[in-house]
Amino acid sequence: MKYSCVELNNLPDEILLIIFKKLDNLEILHSFQGVNERFNKIIYDPIFTSRLSFPQLSFNKYIKKFSSDIILNRFCSHILPTIRTKITWLDLEAESMRNILDAADYPNLYALGLYNVEEETAKCLFTDERLSASNLKNQITTLIISIDPDKNERSTMINICYYVFNVFINLTHLTFYDAAHQNNARLLFDVPFPTFSSSSLLVLKIKVQTFDVCLYILDGRFEQLHTLDIELANILSPLKIKEKFQI
Template sequence: MDGINIIDQPNEILLYIFNKLNIIDVFYSLVGVNPRFDQLIFDFLDIDNIPCSFHQKYINDMSGIDYILDKICLKILPRINKKIRKITIDPYSLKHIANVIDFPQLYSLSLLGYQIDTISRDLPNDSISDLLMNKMTHLTIDLNIKKEITRENSPVIFEAILFFGKHLTDLKFYQVSSESSLTFFSWNNQNKECLSSTLNNLSIHVSNFDDCLYLLDGRFQSLSKLVIRIEMITRSLSNINKKVNL
């Protein structure tokens, strides 16, 4: 019996298969095979969410990843730029994507696999800062931190994100594989300048319960939902009055 050729399958079967694959694999492997595949991919697939993130343990051939990203950035993203509403990038893919980010419908950005130094370096990048300051309403940052987060740099990182994210309504700020979580103990309790007047939803990992009090001391005027993972419950060292409405 002859083998089944994927090219001979009906559109319904092909779309089912394509939807089960990672969209990046679809772009790299199937775009350009024939005009029929291209029409199915670009006209019928749900391609509003682009996950351009490559976990380091899977990157054995950097030149191969460069080739994939170059093809996607130069030949594919310009064809679907008006469809993209969400995008996920890491420090490596940012180098390729930064110069082609021109997505008028984009509202959600996820930055994954960042270290303290790389997030500090890439946030002021013109493409990223312009996105955050001009249109981004949803932001997810997932730090993969190998060294301890200090009391000094915790608020600086967080405040920098809020400084650039002028229109943020939803912020998720996580740390993966870190030796410690964010702490806001060094925040100046006398200076309660509003950090964001637009943020409605905040999900964050923090060090202790005092950090919750610092986050709820009036710096977020529009905050309506707060999801917190606390690293440890310890005796409070805060001088915030816990009996007043925060």
């Protein structure tokens, strides 16, 4: 790596930018941060620091991009605190999300992608005292959640929705994402119907089990909602819909 850095150091900034743009942002930060002031100036550009994605997709499931805890620890102890004001979006995997969020204060962070989330993970994260006491609950306006395909239960989506809307009070964009594309992360309401709501949500992308869930989403609980992107798993016949609801 030392020899490679010497070679790269002889190239003009414009060429270095072209090369670095073809590489993964985290790999660039890990490999070149601290080499010299010139490299630091280049890699601290918002192109490489504004959005950091720690998970990677493998066989329809998100896994940690770095298998070594040494690399993750270096990010948490040194790299993230150094560039914390430049970060606006973080994509995090369940195993490391808490460590990364605790590594620094992120005053300009407005978006989170949380992957392989299951109910217990969401509960621990969203009820964390540090998160509740920090500005993140006010800052985050965009949230993407990928449910762990191996641990999804009937109540998971509802309970995660409760946690999300209780914590992120200024949320405007919410997406529930299924990496496996197997429709296994679906919202299904039981009686009594859940009471979660949001006065700030503008855009919702979600998979639901039945048509009646669509009606409950549109019952006024999201008073500012203007864009609803729904994937419907089961469609009842018109007769059955009429029997359940007076439309």
